Amino acid sequence: MPPKQATADLRLKDRAGSIFDQMMPIFATLAALLVGAIFLLLLGANPLTAYGALAQGAFGSFNAFAETLVKSIPLLLVGLGTCIAYRGSVTNIGGEGQMIIGAILSTWFGLTFTELPGWLAIIIAMLMGILGGMIWGGIPGILKAYFNVNEILSTVMMNAIAVQIMNFLMRGPMIDPVQREASSQIPQTARLLESYRLPRLSPTRLHLGLLIAILLAVAVYFLLWRTTLGYRIRAVGQSQPASKYGGIDVKKHIVVALLLSGAFAGLAGMMQVYGVNYRMITDGSATGFTGNAGFNGIVAALFGQLHPLITIPASVLFGGLLVGANAMQRVVQVPSALITALNGLVVVFVVSSEFFRKRSQKRRLSQSGAEQATPEDAEMQQEAGEA
């Protein structure tokens, strides 16, 4: 075989291999669904019927699909924050709390200042949501950077604190005056003015947030791969000693990663209020307000390999699972909590599949005689040269 063709051959093989690698999250999800099928059988339900109902409920009609998209908005936003944080090696699992605080600040604003033109109020409300998320993400960021506090633990604690703040405000200071007078005391705020609500694609509940979230996904892509700030965040994520050696302020970039990540979750919280419910309401737990989006957004981002653009379809997929889960519950009487369990398995399988991806990458690189560096390293080196 002439050498030229051999190289071409290898390249082809290379590409096929790398496509295979890219498919890993999909295999991981299929594996989770397979385990789910076993659970379904054990619970006496037909997995095919169950998954059929799930798919039908998620994507089966125009309205169902719109609902899926509505559910995917907070997942995408939280997922984008996850992409930034995890690329910077910061494990932010405080999405729930950051959503809640963002929602509280923006709701407070919307209910307090009622004389503004709608568009202006919405913009300020978004900024308030972002601010709330940044405060709730920034505290663990500072604690990690300057006091060496494990951010996983601190963000979990911040979640619990945010829930109590929400409960306190909904039951007392921010409760709907109607509820106070009627003494029914449902822990919810008053409704937002109609002009303050995010425009909807009627007759569905799909709101403008989807478009904003998609634009932000593109923005995050540019931030991470086309700006110095993004490069530095990723550099810190790859190797802190090397970044320090290269003159990057590691501590500052840890804080920035958590601030940005919190900002997206805070915006997600604002959109749940301004786009979906038009008020804040609590059932005493975080899930009652967030629908677990603070965790499921992480699942979507991991599934999207922490790439903001792949996180878009990933969010739609997981939004669909959540919407479809209710249909599944109705048809085969298996509680929709099954989907939470399966999401957990997806996370476990995705992080485990990294092992196989790295191994096959290594094998291919050593076959093609390249140095024992991962493509990520090469990419970083090349960019470092450009910078």
Next chain:
Amino acid sequence: MISDLLSATVIIGIVSSGIRLATPYLFASIGEMFGQRSGVLNLGVEGQMLLGSFIGFYVTLKTNNVWLGVLAAMAVGALMGLAMAFVTVNLHATQGISGIGFYLFGMGMSNLLFQKLVGTVEGVKGFQKISVPLLGKIPVIGDIFFNHNALVYLAFLLVPVAWFVLNKTTLGLKIRAVGENPEAADSLGVSVAGIRYLTVIMGGVFSGIAGASLSVALLNVFQQNMTAGQGFIAVALVYFGSWKPFGILGGALLFSMINALQLWIQVLGIPIPAELAVMMPYILTILVLTLSFSKGRGPSALTKVFEREG
């Protein structure tokens, strides 16, 4: 009123319930400590506790035998630990993130099984108080220390036992070696993977008991998400206790006492918002983690993957 808090009955009540409430923290944290000392950070404790809590409750409900319930909770904890060990040791999965996966799995599964198999609030006849002969009769002291259920005694007994195993046995030496310098341990013929499997499975077993202690010893009911973050606090307590059993004991008691105080504040109707009282332990965790940052250092190989050369 505030002055009510200072009456003897209330103080005895707070300290006594504080000791009881330390049970889940002690089991879960001591288990987690062994994992971390060998280099594995298991963040799935909350999920293991939730599943252990439900299984323990369900088996007790069906068999009327609390010990069988605890045994089942241990088994399910062991299984979750085995899975965690497999993905972290063999598949090199990022420990923090896979732990979150197991948390979601445990939460989803326990909710699913509860809704499917039980559905409504049902109580079980859980562990009964055992008054220690003679000691239990001592006024005040007896009520505080010697009138608890079996799991409480076991949890406190676990602390010195864990200390002994960790510091005075070959197994403990191996665990510490694997957590500090796996390469050296490996070259001395210690199986790094074997030790990590052992500690992570053991951690799962203890998390399972911790969960069951909530549903068949403390509250005697199962509610969805009933651990309410205690599994995560248990992980934080390992840091707080500088990876030492008696340090963890101190942290667990501090937490459970504050929890007990919080409950009594609500019972007595003292005008502090209940939400503020509930969030106190979480704020305290953050404060404590912040203040203890200079104190001690974790095992060197914590969260690091071990791979043999070649």
